[in-house]
Amino acid sequence: MLRARGLGKRYRQRWALSDCTLEIPAGRVVGLVGPNGAGKSTLLNLAAGMSAPTAGEVEVCGGRPGSGPAQLAKVGFVAQDAPTYASLTVAEHLRLGARLNPGWDADLARDRVERLGLDPAQRAGRLSGGQRAQLALTLGIAKRPEVLLLDEPVAALDPLARRGFLQDLMETVAEHGVGVVLSSHLITDVERVCDHLVTLVGSRVVLAGEIDDLLATHRRLTGPRRDPATLPADQHVVTASHTDRQSTLLVRTGSPILDPAWAVSEVGLEDLVIAYLEPPAPATSRPTLEVLR
Numbered sequence: 001m002l003r004a005r006g007l008g009k010r011y012r013q014r015w016a017l018s019d020c021t022l023e024i025p026a027g028r029v030v031g032l033v034g035p036n037g038a039g040k041s042t043l044l045n046l047a048a049g050m051s052a053p054t055a056g057e058v059e060v061c062g063g064r065p066g067s068g069p070a071q072l073a074k075v076g077f078v079a080q081d082a083p084t085y086a087s088l089t090v091a092e093h094l095r096l097g098a099r100l101n102p103g104w105d106a107d108l109a110r111d112r113v114e115r116l117g118l119d120p121a122q123r124a125g126r127l128s129g130g131q132r133a134q135l136a137l138t139l140g141i142a143k144r145p146e147v148l149l150l151d152e153p154v155a156a157l158d159p160l161a162r163r164g165f166l167q168d169l170m171e172t173v174a175e176h177g178v179g180v181v182l183s184s185h186l187i188t189d190v191e192r193v194c195d196h197l198v199t200l201v202g203s204r205v206v207l208a209g210e211i212d213d214l215l216a217t218h219r220r221l222t223g224p225r226r227d228p229a230t231l232p233a234d235q236h237v238v239t240a241s242h243t244d245r246q247s248t249l250l251v252r253t254g255s256p257i258l259d260p261a262w263a264v265s266e267v268g269l270e271d272l273v274i275a276y277l278e279p280p281a282p283a284t285s286r287p288t289l290e291v292l293r
């Protein structure tokens, strides 16, 4: 679905995305997470063909982004600000979608607009932010792409609309096998709908892989205070915190933790992501740019 090798984008002196190497299998629902300014929109824009790489290369569905009509038909992209044409009505947006997209699903578009209660005669400029986002998402879904790239698709939606949208998305994925990459700051949403995770921090991929694998290979260890550097070589310390007597470590390892000194517990996705967003603790061997499968 998406393959990036050494992909980078620089604006003037500053790298918005650096040395990004990823391989995401077809049909996945990928959560793209990371702090503000980490490079999420930059990666999605590169994948959509909205901007060109400064370094490396990216392929989406086996083709170069934006390379021609066939490639454009494969990819649906809804940018962060859910762009629509302010002076066109909702109905005119659907007509435009039908003219511009060879695989346009008019029934789906009409049904969705009806279900959302959008007035077909209303100009997009007069819709609320959330309604505009719903219209933009409808256009993205109804073009029936192979891959949908969604930049913070639920940010402007109320909680009920957000739940409804994620439900729709899951149904679209189940019915049509469309792959999705969605950026979000809401890890609970990512946990609900995604099976693959990419975490960006400071323009770099710090954690990527199938969510089940990531959860299975990270553990929280609590026990008597200990220097993280004394752990076995196959236990990579992601974060460490200490009191006078106790250490709490989050480690990545493929093997069971056998040391009886540790109380071992599983880690939830939110805690796992937050651990990778934190600056690394000193004297730890935190892994970087690790693609886990």
Ligand SMILES: Nc1ncnc2c1ncn2[C@@H]1O[C@H](COP(=O)(O)OP(=O)(O)OP(=O)(O)O)[C@@H](O)[C@H]1O
Pocket: 011, 015, 016, 017, 034, 035, 036, 037, 038, 039, 040, 041, 042, 043, 080
């Ligand atoms: N057109 C541009 N010109 C110059 N700098 C840019 C441009 N677009 C993005 N950047 C910079 O690139 C970096 C990454 O931005 P990007 O929008 O990809 O982050 P993001 O992870 O999507 O953030 P957010 O969560 O806030 O949406 C930031 O430092 C940003 O200032």
